[in-house]
Amino acid sequence: MVHVASIVPISLTVGANRIVPAVAIPHPLGNPELPEDEERKLRLNLVKKALRALQVEVEIQTVFEE
Amino acid sequence: MRLELGIIKIKDVQFGDETIIEDSTLYVNKKELIALARQDDRLSEADVELARPGEEVRIIPVKDVIEPRVKVSGSGELFPGLVGKMGTVGSGRTNVLRGAAVATVGRIIGPQEGFIDMTGPGAQYSPFSQINNVVLVLHPIDGLDPHAYEEAMRLTGLRAAVYLGKACKDIAPDELEVYELSPVTDTTLPRVVYLSTLLSEGLLHDTWFYGVDAKKLLPTLLHPNEVMDGAIVSGNCVSACDKHTTYHHLNDSVIKELYRRHGKDLNFVGVIVTNLNVTLLDKERSTDYASKLVKLIGADGAIIAEEGFGNPDTDLMMLCKKMEEYGIKTVLITDEYAGQDGASQSLADAVPQADAVISVGNANEVVTLPPMKHIIGDLKSAEVISGGFVGSVTASGGLSVEIQTIMGSTCQLGFGKLTARGY
Amino acid sequence: MAQKKYRVVHYLNQFFAQIGGEEKANIPPLIKEGAVGPGIPLQQALGEEGEIVATMICGDNYFAENIEAAVEKVVESVSRYKPDVFVAGPAFTAGRYGIACGASCSAVSKKLGIPVVTAMYEENPALDLYRKEVYVIPTADSVRGMKEAIPKMSGFVRKLGLGQEIGLPQEEGYFPRGIRVNQFVGRTGAERAVDMLLSKLRGEPFQTEYPMPTFELVPASPAIRDLRSTTIALVTSGGIVPLGNPDRIEAASASKFAEYNIAGVDDLTPDAYQTCHGGYDPTYANDDPDRVLPLDAMRALEKDGTIGKLYDVYYVTVGNATSVANSQKFGKAIAEKLKAADVDGVILTST
Numbered sequence: 001m002v003h004v005a006s007i008v009p010i011s012l013t014v015g016a017n018r019i020v021p022a023v024a025i026p027h028p029l030g031n032p033e034l035p036e037d038e039e040r041k042l043r044l045n046l047v048k049k050a051l052r053a054l055q056v057e058v059e060i061q062t063v064f065e066e
Numbered sequence: 067m068r069l070e071l072g073i074i075k076i077k078d079v080q081f082g083d084e085t086i087i088e089d090s091t092l093y094v095n096k097k098e099l100i101a102l103a104r105q106d107d108r109l110s111e112a113d114v115e116l117a118r119p120g121e122e123v124r125i126i127p128v129k130d131v132i133e134p135r136v137k138v139s140g141s142g143e144l145f146p147g148l149v150g151k152m153g154t155v156g157s158g159r160t161n162v163l164r165g166a167a168v169a170t171v172g173r174i175i176g177p178q179e180g181f182i183d184m185t186g187p188g189a190q191y192s193p194f195s196q197i198n199n200v201v202l203v204l205h206p207i208d209g210l211d212p213h214a215y216e217e218a219m220r221l222t223g224l225r226a227a228v229y230l231g232k233a234c235k236d237i238a239p240d241e242l243e244v245y246e247l248s249p250v251t252d253t254t255l256p257r258v259v260y261l262s263t264l265l266s267e268g269l270l271h272d273t274w275f276y277g278v279d280a281k282k283l284l285p286t287l288l289h290p291n292e293v294m295d296g297a298i299v300s301g302n303c304v305s306a307c308d309k310h311t312t313y314h315h316l317n318d319s320v321i322k323e324l325y326r327r328h329g330k331d332l333n334f335v336g337v338i339v340t341n342l343n344v345t346l347l348d349k350e351r352s353t354d355y356a357s358k359l360v361k362l363i364g365a366d367g368a369i370i371a372e373e374g375f376g377n378p379d380t381d382l383m384m385l386c387k388k389m390e391e392y393g394i395k396t397v398l399i400t401d402e403y404a405g406q407d408g409a410s411q412s413l414a415d416a417v418p419q420a421d422a423v424i425s426v427g428n429a430n431e432v433v434t435l436p437p438m439k440h441i442i443g444d445l446k447s448a449e450v451i452s453g454g455f456v457g458s459v460t461a462s463g464g465l466s467v468e469i470q471t472i473m474g475s476t477c478q479l480g481f482g483k484l485t486a487r488g489y
Numbered sequence: 490m491a492q493k494k495y496r497v498v499h500y501l502n503q504f505f506a507q508i509g510g511e512e513k514a515n516i517p518p519l520i521k522e523g524a525v526g527p528g529i530p531l532q533q534a535l536g537e538e539g540e541i542v543a544t545m546i547c548g549d550n551y552f553a554e555n556i557e558a559a560v561e562k563v564v565e566s567v568s569r570y571k572p573d574v575f576v577a578g579p580a581f582t583a584g585r586y587g588i589a590c591g592a593s594c595s596a597v598s599k600k601l602g603i604p605v606v607t608a609m610y611e612e613n614p615a616l617d618l619y620r621k622e623v624y625v626i627p628t629a630d631s632v633r634g635m636k637e638a639i640p641k642m643s644g645f646v647r648k649l650g651l652g653q654e655i656g657l658p659q660e661e662g663y664f665p666r667g668i669r670v671n672q673f674v675g676r677t678g679a680e681r682a683v684d685m686l687l688s689k690l691r692g693e694p695f696q697t698e699y700p701m702p703t704f705e706l707v708p709a710s711p712a713i714r715d716l717r718s719t720t721i722a723l724v725t726s727g728g729i730v731p732l733g734n735p736d737r738i739e740a741a742s743a744s745k746f747a748e749y750n751i752a753g754v755d756d757l758t759p760d761a762y763q764t765c766h767g768g769y770d771p772t773y774a775n776d777d778p779d780r781v782l783p784l785d786a787m788r789a790l791e792k793d794g795t796i797g798k799l800y801d802v803y804y805v806t807v808g809n810a811t812s813v814a815n816s817q818k819f820g821k822a823i824a825e826k827l828k829a830a831d832v833d834g835v836i837l838t839s840t
Contacts, residue, residue: 001710001836002836003837005839006840009346009380010414010415011839013415015704015705015706016837017708022839023345025377026771026840027773027774029779029780029781030779030781032773043783044790047783047786047790047836051716190673256687258690268772269772271769271770305768319678320683324683331687332690367686367690369683375810376808376809376810396686397683397686402699403810405812405813405815407812408668408670410814412669413702416702416704421701422686423698423700423701425669427671428671430812451740452809452810453810454739455744456737456739470742478678479679480677480678483673484671485674485678486699488657488667488670488700489665489666489670
C-alpha cells in the first residue's frame with residue numbers, strides 16, 4: 001500500500017509505511033490552476049511515483065520525495 | 067491604543083416600527099432589514115425571524131453569528147475592508163449590543179453549517195442560546211455558485227449587524243469596558259503572546275483579515291484591540307462546533323483573559339494571526355514565520371488556539387514544536403475527535419513537545435435533543451451537516467446528533483466551560 | 490428496616506477457588522453458592538451492605554482453550570443469580586487467569602448490563618485487552634499483594650453495588666480506560682489555558698488535559714516485483730462517490746465505507762461523480778473527481794501496460810472527524826476484500 005496525501009506529518013503519525021506527498025488537501029492529485037493537459041500530466045506523474053514506491057522494499061516509514 | 071466598549075445590555079428583542087433600543091429591548095424594523103438584505107442582488111428572498119433564550123426554537127442551518135456594534139469615535143469602521151472603509155480599528159469608542167446577535171441562515175453547501183437550540187439540553191452547549199438572535203434567512207437566486215452565496219450571506223450579515231448597531235450610537239452605555247495595553251513596569255512578569263490561527267482552506271473555509279483572504283497572509287503581529295473591534299471576519303462553512311464565528315472573534319475569550327491578567331500575572335505583548343492552509347509548503351512557511359515572530363518580540367510563552375480540526379492539528383503541532391525549540395513555553399487549545407464512544411485517539415497529529423493542552427471537549431459525543439415547537443430554517447439539513455447522519459432527525463422531530471453540529475459547542479478560543487476527561 | 494443487600498457474583502480460577510493447581514486447570518465452568526477463597530475476606534470487607542451470593546469458577550486452561558463456550562456458560566450461570574455487581578480476580582500476573590477475568594467481565598457487562606470490575610498487575614497481558622471495556626484495579630505482581638488488593642476491590646464493588654458514580658481513574662484508583670468523556674467544569678477553556686501557561690512558565694506542576702496519543706505502526710507490505718503482471722486497486726478517504734451519494738456516507742464522522750464498480754469507466758466526470766466529504770472545499774473535486782481518485786491516470790497506465798490491471802472496484806470513505814477506531818475497522822475490512830480478490834497493490838489517496 002502507498003499513501004498519497006498532502007499533509008505528510010499526519011500520514012507519518014497515523015503509521016503509513018510508503019508515503020508520496022500530494023499537491024493540496026482539496027486536490028491531492030490535481031492542480032486547478034494548470035491547463036488541463038498539464039494537470040493530467042501532473043496526475044500521471046504522481047501516480048507513477050506511487051507505483052514506483054510500491055516497488056521499493058521498506059523497513060521503516062518512508063517518504064518518497066523525489 | 068485605547069478601546070472603550072460601551073456595553074448596552076439587551077434583554078429582549080421585538081419587531082417594531084423603528085429600529086431602536088428602549089429599556090434594554092431591541093426593536094427591529096423588519097421591512098428595513100429585509101430591504102437591506104435585498105440590496106445584494108445575489109439573494110432572491112430574505113426573511114427575518116427572532117429567537118429569544120428559553121423559547122422552543124431551533125435555528126438551522128446557521129452560517130455565522132455577529133454581534134451588532136457601532137463605532138462612536140476613533141479611527142476606522144467596523145469590519146474594515148469588507149463593509150467598512152479601510153482603516154486601523156481598535157481605538158476610540160465602540161458601542162456594543164451585548165445580549166443580541168445577528169445569525170445568518172441558509173444552506174450554502176450542506177455539510178458545513180450548524181444549529182442553535184434556544185432551550186433544552188442543546189442550549190447548554192452554545193453561547194448563542196443565551197442571547198437574543200435576529201435571524202436572517204437568506205435564499206440565493208437560481209444557479210448561484212456556492213462561493214458567491216457565501217459572500218452574499220457574509221456581507222449581508224455584517225451589514226445587518228452594523229445596521230442594528232447604529233441604533234445604539236447615541237445611547238448611554240450600561241457599562242464601559244476599557245482595553246489598553248498599559249506598559250508593564252514589573253519586568254519579572256512573563257511576556258505572553260497569543261497566537262490565533264485562522265482557517266483558510268478554500269473558498270468556503272476562509273477567514274478575512276482587514277478584508278484580506280487569510281490564506282494570502284504571512285503571519286502578522288497586531289494589537290488585541292484590533293481583533294475586538296472587527297478586524298477578523300469569519301467566512302467559514304466548516305463544522306459548527308469549532309469554527310470561530312465573527313461573534314467569537316469580536317469577543318475573543320483568550321484576549322479577554324490575557325487582558326484580565328495583564329500587569330498582574332503576565333505581560334500581554336500582542337496577538338499574532340496565522341493561517342491554516344492546504345499545502346504542506348504553506349503550513350511549513352506559516353508556522354516557521356509565526357514562530358519566528360514570537361521569538362522576535364521576545365515572548366516567554368504563547369497560547370495557541372486552533373480553528374477547525376483534522377489537518378489543522380498539524381499546524382498546531384508544528385507551531386508548538388517550533389516555538390518550544392526556540393525555548394518558548396506553549397499551551398495549546400484544541401477540541402477532540404475521540405469517536406462517539408470516546409475511545410479513539412483525539413487528534414490527527416501529535417508531537418511530544420505538546421505537553422500542555424487544554425481540551426474543550428469531544429466533538430463526536432452524541433446528544434439526543436427534543437423537538438422544538440418552531441424551526442427557523444430547514445430541520446432536514448441536520449442529516450447532512452457534519453456530525454449528523456441518516457436518522458439524525460427522529461420520528462418526533464427531535465435530533466440525535468454529535469455536538470459537532472452545535473454552533474460553538476467546542477470553541478477552541480476556550481469560550482465555554484466544556485472539557486473532556488480520560489476515564 | 491434493614492436495607493436490601495446488593496448482590497455480588499465473584500469469579501475465581503481453580504487455584505484460588507481451592508479446587509487444585511495445574512492438574513485441575515482443565516475443569517469447565519461451575520458455580521457455587523456463597524463466597525470462596527479470596528471471596529471470604531472480600532465478603533468481610535463488604536460487611537452488611539453487600540453479599541457474595543455465588544462464586545463462578547473455571548479452570549484457566551479450559552477457559553483459554555474454549556473462550557467462547559466458557560464465556561457463554563459464565564453469562565448464563567451468572568444471570569441466574571441476578572447480581573448487582575460482577576467482580577473477578579484478583580489475577581495478579583497470571584496471564585490466562587487475567588484473560589478469563591477480563592473476558593468474563595466484558596461479556597457480563599455487555600450481555601447482562603451489570604457493572605463489573607476486576608483487578609490485576611499492570612504487566613498482565615490481559616490489561617490492554619480489556620481496560621477499555623472493564624474497570625481494572627491495579628494490584629501487586631503476586632498473591633502476596635492480596636491483603637492490599639481486597640480493600641481496594643471491596644471499595645469499588647461497594648460503589649458499583651450502591652449505584653454510585655465512578656469518578657476519574659486517578660481519584661478512584663483504576664487503570665485509565667482511555668475513554669474521553671465530556672464534562673462541564675467551573676472555568677472556561679481560556680481561563681484554564683492562561684493558568685496552565687503561567688504554571689508552565691513558573692516551573693510549577695500542571696496537568697495537561699489531553700496527553701498526546703500514540704498510534705499503532707504496522708509492518709510494511711513487501712515490494713511488488715513486476716507491476717506489469719499485477720492488479721492495483723484505488724482506495725480513498727476523500728469521499729469520491731457516484732452522484733447523489735447513493736450509500737449516504739456521512740460528510741463527517743463516517744460510520745461506513747462503500748465500494749463502487751468502475752469497470753468500463755475511463756474518466757471520472759462531474760455528471761457522474763462527486764465528493765461527499767465535508768471537510769474541504771468540494772469545488773475542485775466536484776469539477777474533476779480524478780483530482781482525488783486518479784482513475785484517468787490509472788486507466789492510461791493500464792492501457793500502456795505499466796500495470797497489469799486496475800481492479801474493477803474502488804473503495805471509499807470520508808476521513809473527516811472519523812474516529813481512528815472506525816478507520817481501522819474500515820481498513821481491515823477493505824484489506825480483507827482486496828486480498829480475497831487477489832489484488833497485489835493499493836494506492837490510497839487522502840485529502
